[in-house]
Amino acid sequence: PAAIRRCDYTPPAFLVDQVELGFDLGEARTEVRAVLHLRRNPAAGADLPLVLNGQSLETLRVALDGRDLTADEYRVEGERLTLDNVPADAFMLETTVANDPAANSALEGLYVSGGMLCTQCEAEGFRRITWYPDRPDVMARFRVRLTADRARYPVLLSNGNLIEETDLGDGRHSAVWDDPFPKPCYLFALVAGDLGLVEGDFVTRSGRRVALKFWVEHGNQDQAGHALASLQKAMAWDEQVFGLEYDLDIYNVVAVSHFNMGAMENKSLNVFNSKFVLAKRETATDFDFLGIESVIAHEYFHNWTGNRVTCRDWFQLTLKEGLTVFRDQEFSADMNSRGLQRLGDVRNLRAAQFIEDNGPMAHPIRPESYVEINNFYTSTVYQKGAEVIRMIHTLIGADAFRKGMDLYFARHDGHAVTCEDFVAAMEDASDDDLSQFRRWYSQAGTPRVTARWDHDQTARRLTLSLSQDTRPTPGQPEKQPFHIPVAVGLVGADGDLPLRLEGENAAQGTTRVLNLTLPEQDFVFEDVAEAALPSLLRGFSAPVILDAPYSRADLARLMADDSDAFNRWDAGQELAIRVILDLVADHAAGRPLALDEDFAVAWGKVLADYAADPAFAAEALSLPGFSVLGERMETIDVDGICAATKFLAASLGKRFAAPLLRLREVLAESGYALTPEAIGRRRLRNGALTFLAHGQPADTRVLAAEQFRTATNMTDQLTALSALVVIGADAAGPALAAFYEQWKDERLVVNKWLGIQAMADWPDVLDRVKVLMEHPAFDGREPNKIYALIGGFAANPQWFHAADGAGYAFMADRVLALDSTNPQVASRMARSLMRWKRFDPARQSHMRGQLERIGAKPGLSSDVAEIVAKALA
Numbered sequence: 117p118a119a120i121r122r123c124d125y126t127p128p129a130f131l132v133d134q135v136e137l138g139f140d141l142g143e144a145r146t147e148v149r150a151v152l153h154l155r156r157n158p159a160a161g162a163d164l165p166l167v168l169n170g171q172s173l174e175t176l177r178v179a180l181d182g183r184d185l186t187a188d189e190y191r192v193e194g195e196r197l198t199l200d201n202v203p204a205d206a207f208m209l210e211t212t213v214a215n216d217p218a219a220n221s222a223l224e225g226l227y228v229s230g231g232m233l234c235t236q237c238e239a240e241g242f243r244r245i246t247w248y249p250d251r252p253d254v255m256a257r258f259r260v261r262l263t264a265d266r267a268r269y270p271v272l273l274s275n276g277n278l279i280e281e282t283d284l285g286d287g288r289h290s291a292v293w294d295d296p297f298p299k300p301c302y303l304f305a306l307v308a309g310d311l312g313l314v315e316g317d318f319v320t321r322s323g324r325r326v327a328l329k330f331w332v333e334h335g336n337q338d339q340a341g342h343a344l345a346s347l348q349k350a351m352a353w354d355e356q357v358f359g360l361e362y363d364l365d366i367y368n369v370v371a372v373s374h375f376n377m378g379a380m381e382n383k384s385l386n387v388f389n390s391k392f393v394l395a396k397r398e399t400a401t402d403f404d405f406l407g408i409e410s411v412i413a414h415e416y417f418h419n420w421t422g423n424r425v426t427c428r429d430w431f432q433l434t435l436k437e438g439l440t441v442f443r444d445q446e447f448s449a450d451m452n453s454r455g456l457q458r459l460g461d462v463r464n465l466r467a468a469q470f471i472e473d474n475g476p477m478a479h480p481i482r483p484e485s486y487v488e489i490n491n492f493y494t495s496t497v498y499q500k501g502a503e504v505i506r507m508i509h510t511l512i513g514a515d516a517f518r519k520g521m522d523l524y525f526a527r528h529d530g531h532a533v534t535c536e537d538f539v540a541a542m543e544d545a546s547d548d549d550l551s552q553f554r555r556w557y558s559q560a561g562t563p564r565v566t567a568r569w570d571h572d573q574t575a576r577r578l579t580l581s582l583s584q585d586t587r588p589t590p591g592q593p594e595k596q597p598f599h600i601p602v603a604v605g606l607v608g609a610d611g612d613l614p615l616r617l618e619g620e621n622a623a624q625g626t627t628r629v630l631n632l633t634l635p636e637q638d639f640v641f642e643d644v645a646e647a648a649l650p651s652l653l654r655g656f657s658a659p660v661i662l663d664a665p666y667s668r669a670d671l672a673r674l675m676a677d678d679s680d681a682f683n684r685w686d687a688g689q690e691l692a693i694r695v696i697l698d699l700v701a702d703h704a705a706g707r708p709l710a711l712d713e714d715f716a717v718a719w720g721k722v723l724a725d726y727a728a729d730p731a732f733a734a735e736a737l738s739l740p741g742f743s744v745l746g747e748r749m750e751t752i753d754v755d756g757i758c759a760a761t762k763f764l765a766a767s768l769g770k771r772f773a774a775p776l777l778r779l780r781e782v783l784a785e786s787g788y789a790l791t792p793e794a795i796g797r798r799r800l801r802n803g804a805l806t807f808l809a810h811g812q813p814a815d816t817r818v819l820a821a822e823q824f825r826t827a828t829n830m831t832d833q834l835t836a837l838s839a840l841v842v843i844g845a846d847a848a849g850p851a852l853a854a855f856y857e858q859w860k861d862e863r864l865v866v867n868k869w870l871g872i873q874a875m876a877d878w879p880d881v882l883d884r885v886k887v888l889m890e891h892p893a894f895d896g897r898e899p900n901k902i903y904a905l906i907g908g909f910a911a912n913p914q915w916f917h918a919a920d921g922a923g924y925a926f927m928a929d930r931v932l933a934l935d936s937t938n939p940q941v942a943s944r945m946a947r948s949l950m951r952w953k954r955f956d957p958a959r960q961s962h963m964r965g966q967l968e969r970i971g972a973k974p975g976l977s978s979d980v981a982e983i984v985a986k987a988l989a
């Protein structure tokens with residue numbers, strides 16, 4: 117299929133003022149009657165035909181202003197319905213279609229999940245429900261009548277307010293929902309099912325009582341409390357921080373098991389992957405609890421940034437996603453620990469987005485073209501998009517940012533707008549010039565910022581020279597310089613120095629944001645008496661790769677003395693990366709591996725000082741992952757990285773066994789709490805167990821087995837199980853069996869069980885994964901299970917990348933099978949093969965061969981075809 121280009125945007129030929137939808141719901145057949153009140157868009161051409169989108173629909177009736185049309189009065193060609201002759205002004209188009217939700221394995225449009233009927237319309241799923249101008253800049257009021265069997269579907273939900281319920285007397289019933297807010301069709305939703313309810317409320321600051329309703333499978337009501345509390349916190353936070361109130365009397369959230377994404381922000385009827393709703397301490401890890409808080413907030417925040425103000429077209433996706441991720445990150449920072457939140461967000465960015473930006477899928481946060489929009493729900497659009505918003509916040513300041521948000525809503529509430537509209541509001545509210553900054557929206561690639569410095573003792577002056585360079589990305593051979601905010605401090609012998617830049621009369625604070633706008637720029641700090649060490653990019657003030665000539669001693673000093681928590685952590689990570697890369701080189705040269713003494717001392721010091729901040733210590737002690745390490749190599753040395761990382765973890769675990777064991781005892785808890793402090797202590801204590809499992813496998817087996825048996829929460833139980841998996845298949849076997857027996861009725865826990873086995877560093881892991889695909893625990897229609905087992909295997913560096921190519925062949929088989937059932941999920945899995953050029957020639961050849969095999973499938977979905985074409989370009 118041809119690419120769709122941003123520059124080809126034209127306004128819609130017709131607008132829809134009001135839609136009435138009637139659903140006669142059934143699993144195998146649902147009939148949809150749609151009445152569209154249309155009129156010509158004065159902003160578009162006067163003689164354009166009416167073209168509606170539709171996919172997999174059986175068209176039963178088309179009528180114009182009440183008159184049935186004959187087959188020669190309209191055309192259905194592929195996925196378009198065209199009427200050449202429509203009235204000059206307003207008119208009413210009626211269609212009746214049938215579709216088959218049970219056969220819908222793509223999970224877009226109307227489908228079945230665990231006996232309930234539900235929908236997913238973003239980005240272009242609504243066209244699988246009825247004929248419609250399926251584009252986000254057509255905003256209409258929706259009134260929806262749902263009719264269904266009462267026993268099977270007692271709960272009938274759609275967007276807006278429930279205005280009528282009727283018992284039809286024949287075992288069927290109906291409900292009418294009316295949404296007073298005009299919306300694009302991607303925000304439409306319906307749910308019909310037999311569901312349990314958990315209710316709460318929230319009173320807005322202007323006194324509106326909002327009913328908060330969480331709908332879950334019967335029996336799961338005890339697992340919705342955390343999600344409900346998270347929603348209440350998010351509603352209060354958005355009022356306090358952005359002055360944004362909820363605008364209806366009801367907010368529904370439905371948890372479903374079969375869902376391609378994490379969740380969906382449909383107006384007043386969020387549909388969630390159950391993974392981001394259901395949690396209790398026995399079944400959910402601390403990480404799960406934090407994820408729920410963040411995703412619940414994210415979808416809620418979309419009510420303003422996404423729903424009230426939406427996107428003009430899908431190229432603008434980051435307008436709502438980057439901004440909403442920024443908002444949910446800030447919310448989580450306020451609810452938990454700002455420092456830890458930041459380093460977690462940056463770790464994710466580096467592990468996924470930096471890699472995307474340095475490969476065949478590199479695209480600007482506002483892409484210029486796409487074949488399949490589903491392929492652009494990427495970490496670039498989301499996470500880098502959030503970094504771009506954060507940089508605006510940094511550059512113009514919190515007050516101006518808030519004014520900019522207010523102005524954005526004042527100008528655009530109820531409209532479908534562009535990224536440019538957002539930046540213009542920020543610019544107008546701040547009087548700052550963001551013209552060069554806009555390049556972050558149009559240029560792909562991660563800039564590399566190189567820093568050098570020189571201290572002139574006599575002149576008491578430190579000159580910091582910064583330069584920037586961004587490598588070419590597909591379709592963008594030349595890059596213009598970015599506007600990069602670089603937050604800088606100077607670490608002296610007694611802490612941060614006050615900072616006075618050349619030309620200023622007095623020092624202003626101890627962290628300054630420098631505007632790097634040229635390819636090379638010097639910044640001069642005055643009154644610098646001692647040879648201070650620059651602390652650069654504090655708080656990770658821009659999504660760039662920093663190249664600074666720190667010695668290992670400098671890094672150890674920053675680890676210990678930097679006032680910026682992010683840079684303290686980052687200095688430790690950089691030190692660990694250098695040590696591991698040296699080990700990789702030793703491995704490649706056949707030299708024996710040895711523990712770096714300076715690193716061991718620095719690591720041991722963090723361990724010894726853990727009590728000051730256990731949560732931070734847990735982060736500082738953890739080692740960088742495979743993808744971050746691979747990014748630092750010209751050719752990714754799979755075996756070298758795996759050998760080096762395992763060696764380092766084992767060496768540290770062995771050498772520091774005594775303090776690690778002591779720490780576990782000191783941090784042992786009698787009770788369970790879900791506070792940031794308790795989470796931090798658990799993380800450190802469990803991190804210690806993992807190092808011990810690597811360092812002293814035989815001695816740790818009993819300890820891990822004991823923790824596994826006695827754990828009162830999933831964080832502890834799962835870590836113990838992982839530690840046993842590290843120790844070996846013999847040690848883990850009984851625990852894996854016991855875990856399944858204990859949790860086989862909890863789908864989400866079973867997914868953890870699948871994932872942990874897929875990621876095991878065991879030579880026969882691929883065979884085990886194949887066997888698990890036949891296990892009752894697996895269901896090839898459920899994305900969560902595919903992500904756990906197949907996605908988990910793709911995240912197994914040693915064995916997915918097995919030198920014989922068997923892992924790649926297996927993945928290609930999975931992609932080919934999934935392509936026919938769920939192209940979105942197939943496309944995600946196909947991405948694991950995309951970066952073949954980064955590996956050694958033998959692996960390159962295996963991966964490329966598999967990509968070619970996938971590409972040769974007749975009728976390949978546009979989702980997978982786009983990924984394969986970009987990979988092989």
Ligand code: BAL
Nearest residue numbers: 238377379380381415
């Ligand atoms: N809009 C798709 C799901 C999300 O980003 O919230």
Ligand code: ZN
Nearest residue numbers: 414418437440
């Ligand atoms: Zn979102």
